[in-house]
Amino acid sequence: MKITVGVSNRHVHLTREDLQVLFGTDYELKKQKDLSQPGQFASTSVVTLKTNKNVIENVRILGPLRDYTQVEISKTDAYALGINPPVRNSGDLNLSESITLVGPKGELNLKEGCIIATRHIHILPEQIKQYNLEGKEKVSVRISGEKGGIIENVYLKPSNNTFLEMHLDTDDANAHLIKNGDIVEIL
Amino acid sequence: MKITVGVSNRHVHLTREDLQVLFGTDYELKKQKDLSQPGQFASTSVVTLKTNKNVIENVRILGPLRDYTQVEISKTDAYALGINPPVRNSGDLNLSESITLVGPKGELNLKEGCIIATRHIHILPEQIKQYNLEGKEKVSVRISGEKGGIIENVYLKPSNNTFLEMHLDTDDANAHLIKNGDIVEIL
Numbered sequence: 001m002k003i004t005v006g007v008s009n010r011h012v013h014l015t016r017e018d019l020q021v022l023f024g025t026d027y028e029l030k031k032q033k034d035l036s037q038p039g040q041f042a043s044t045s046v047v048t049l050k051t052n053k054n055v056i057e058n059v060r061i062l063g064p065l066r067d068y069t070q071v072e073i074s075k076t077d078a079y080a081l082g083i084n085p086p087v088r089n090s091g092d093l094n095l096s097e098s099i100t101l102v103g104p105k106g107e108l109n110l111k112e113g114c115i116i117a118t119r120h121i122h123i124l125p126e127q128i129k130q131y132n133l134e135g136k137e138k139v140s141v142r143i144s145g146e147k148g149g150i151i152e153n154v155y156l157k158p159s160n161n162t163f164l165e166m167h168l169d170t171d172d173a174n175a176h177l178i179k180n181g182d183i184v185e186i187l
Numbered sequence: 188m189k190i191t192v193g194v195s196n197r198h199v200h201l202t203r204e205d206l207q208v209l210f211g212t213d214y215e216l217k218k219q220k221d222l223s224q225p226g227q228f229a230s231t232s233v234v235t236l237k238t239n240k241n242v243i244e245n246v247r248i249l250g251p252l253r254d255y256t257q258v259e260i261s262k263t264d265a266y267a268l269g270i271n272p273p274v275r276n277s278g279d280l281n282l283s284e285s286i287t288l289v290g291p292k293g294e295l296n297l298k299e300g301c302i303i304a305t306r307h308i309h310i311l312p313e314q315i316k317q318y319n320l321e322g323k324e325k326v327s328v329r330i331s332g333e334k335g336g337i338i339e340n341v342y343l344k345p346s347n348n349t350f351l352e353m354h355l356d357t358d359d360a361n362a363h364l365i366k367n368g369d370i371v372e373i374l
Contacts, residue, residue, distance in 0.1 A: 075361035076263060087333045087364070119334070140336070146274045147306070147359070149327070151336040172334070174262035175362035177274070 001131045001186040006036055006165045007173040010073045011060045012047060018069045022047055022103025029063040036163045037122060048102040053082030071099050071114040074171040088115040089155060117169060119154040122162040141166060142185045143176045188318045188373040193223055193352045194360040197260045198247045199234060205256045209234055209290025216250040223350045224309060235289040240269030258286050258301040261358040275302040276342060304356060306341040309349040329372045330363045
C-alpha cells in the first residue's frame with residue numbers, strides 16, 4: 001500500500017484565549033495557504049519559541065483554532081532549545097514539556113504543551129478496511145533510497161473527513177532524504 | 188550483533204595546505220579531545236561554513252590532517268545553507284558539493300568537498316569474520332525505541348586499526364531519538 005508523505009515543520013496550534021494573549025483582543029488568524037488535511041491551513045501569523053537556553057523565531061501558527069494549545073517541534077529543535085519534549089499524539093499533553101511563546105502583544109508561559117509529534121497516518125475508516133489494517137493501532141512504513149529503511153510506530157488516525165497522508169517531522173524526513181509529496185509504502 | 192553508536196555532528200577535515208589558508212602559516216591543530224577512533228581527535232579550531240544563502244558558525248575541525256579537505260554536514264544543515272551535497276563515503280569527493288570555509292586568516296572556496304556522509308560501521312577484519320559479515324559491502328541496523336526502525340545502506344569499513352562503532356549523522360540520530368553511546372543491532 002503506497003502513501004504520500006507530508007513533512008511537518010515545527011508549528012503551533014492555539015486556543016482562542018491564547019491567541020488573544022499573544023496577538024491581542026479580536027485578533028483573527030488569516031489563511032496563508034491551505035494544508036492537505038480538509039479545513040486546516042497555515043496562517044500568516046508566527047511566534048517565537050523561547051526557553052532559558054535559546055529562541056527559535058518565525059514559527060508558524062496553524063489554523064483553525066483548537067481547544068488546546070500545542071507546540072510541535074523536532075528533536076533537533078529540542079536540542080537547540082535545551083528541552084526534552086515527549087513523543088506524543090496530538091492533544092495528549094499531560095506532563096508534556098514547558099515552553100514560552102512570544103507574540104507581538106504578549107508572552108505565554110506554557111507549563112505543558114510542547115511535544116515531538118508521533119509519526120502518523122491520516123486515513124478514512126473505509127481505507128482502514130480496504131487495506132486490511134483493521135484493529136491495528138500503528139504500522140511500519142518502508143522508505144526507499146540511499147538513506148532509506150523502515151520506520152516503526154507510525155500511528156493510524158482514522159477520521160471521516162481526512163486526506164490519506166503520512167505525517168513525519170523534519171528529522172524523520174531529513175534523515176531519510178524524503179520530502180513533501182514523496183511516496184512510501186505501508187508494510 | 189550489538190554495536191555502539193557514535194553520532195557525528197557537522198565537521199571538517201583539512202589538508203595542511205588548506206589549514207594554512209584558513210589559519211595562517213605554521214598553524215598546527217591542537218587536540219581538544221580524543222575521538223573513539225584511534226588517533227582521531229576533535230581540535231580546538233573551528234571555521235564558518237558559508238554559502239550564498241547562509242552561514243553556519245563554529246564548525247569543528249577534526250584531526251589529524253588528511254590528504255583531502257572534506258566538509259561533512261547533515262541534510263538539515265544542507266537545507267539551511269541552500270545546497271545539495273550527495274551522500275558519499277569519506278574521501279569520495281568527485282563532483283560533490285561546493286562550499287566556502289571561513290577561518291581567522293582566510294577563506295577557502297571549495298569547488299567540491301561537501302558531502303552527507305554515508306551511515307557506516309568501523310570494524311576490524313577479524314570482527315567481519317567473527318560476525319559472518321564476509322563479502323558484505325553494507326548492512327541494515329535495527330534501532331529500538333519510540334521512534335525506532337531499521338536503517339539500510341550502512342557501509343562496513345574494515346580497517347586494522349579501528350574501534351568497532353557505527354557512525355550516524357545528527358539527522359539519523361535525532362530522527363530515531365538515539366545518542367552517542369547507545370547500543371543498536373546489526374541485522
